[in-house]
Amino acid sequence: MGVVTKRSSMTFFSDGQSHYSHRVRIVLAEKGVAVDVIDVDPDNKPEELADLNPYNALPTLVDRELVLYEANIMMEYLDERFPHPPLLPVYPVARAQSRLMMHRIQKDWCDFVDTILLSKDEAAVEKARKEFRESLIATAPIFNEKPYFMSEEFTIVDCCVAPLLWRLPLLGIELPEKQEKLIDAYMDRLFKRESFKASLSDAELEMRI
Structure with a gap:
């Protein structure tokens, strides 16, 4: 992980290929949290993980006696535990809108991505990609x-x-030139952030070589 600026005693069990683990690593890096990131092979999980997480799932965040095993809950917990810089708006309406947007991203995009990456059904993969x-x-x-x-x-x-x-x-997705230009500027801003660069696992670095 990136530069450590805040004292903590956290352990993060992470799948270096998973976008769900990645989103939590971005928050950890953005907050500058001192954390021990354990890169876990999903096909060869340590026994310790099953003891901590009843679903034996990744990602899993351990903060002293607290164990969290849902990515968005981890993100919001970290934002409250380390309030600077804030990642959720202060006002309730704006916070609710952010949470709703996260829900829509899950339903509208993450489900497609999960199908493309995990499904063995070629027709389902092509449909999700399209x-x-x-x-x-x-x-x-x-x-x-x-x-x-x-x-x-x-x-x-x-x-x-x-x-x-x-x-x-x-994912094998290429966009038309016009739309690609619109999204490229946004991606450039995100990918140049120190927190984003610090969040990348070895497997993720290889995704854009």
């Missing part, structure tokens, strides 16, 4: 409206979007 591509094309103008995703500031929503866009080559 629908994800079409959704990105339709959404492309939004990426160009503000510096970050529907925001003037980097937020927790960007932490969810960035891992998906980083994986576009892996």
Whole structure:
């Protein structure tokens, strides 16, 4: 992980290939949290993980006696535990809108990505790839409206979007030139952030060689 600026005694069990683990690593790096990141092979998980997490799933975050095993819950916990820089808005309405956007990203995009990466059904994979591509094309103008995703500031929503866009080559998705230009400027801003660069696993670095 990146530069450590805050004292903590956290352990993060991470899948170096998973966009869900990646989003949490971005938050950890953005906050400058001192954390022991354990890169776990999903096919060869340590016994310790099953003892900590009843689902024996990744990612898993351990903070002293607290164990969390859902990525978005981890992200919000870290934002509250380490409030600077804030990644969720202060006001309740804006916070609710951010959470709703995270939900939509899950339903509209993450489900497609999971199908492309994990399904053995070639027809389902091609369908998901086509629908994800079409959704990105339709959404492309939004990426160009503000510096970050529907925001003037980097937020927790960007932490969810960035891992998906980083994986576009892996997913086999190419966009038309017009839409690609709109999204490229956004991606460039995200991928140049020190926190994003610090968040990348070895496997993720190889996704864009």
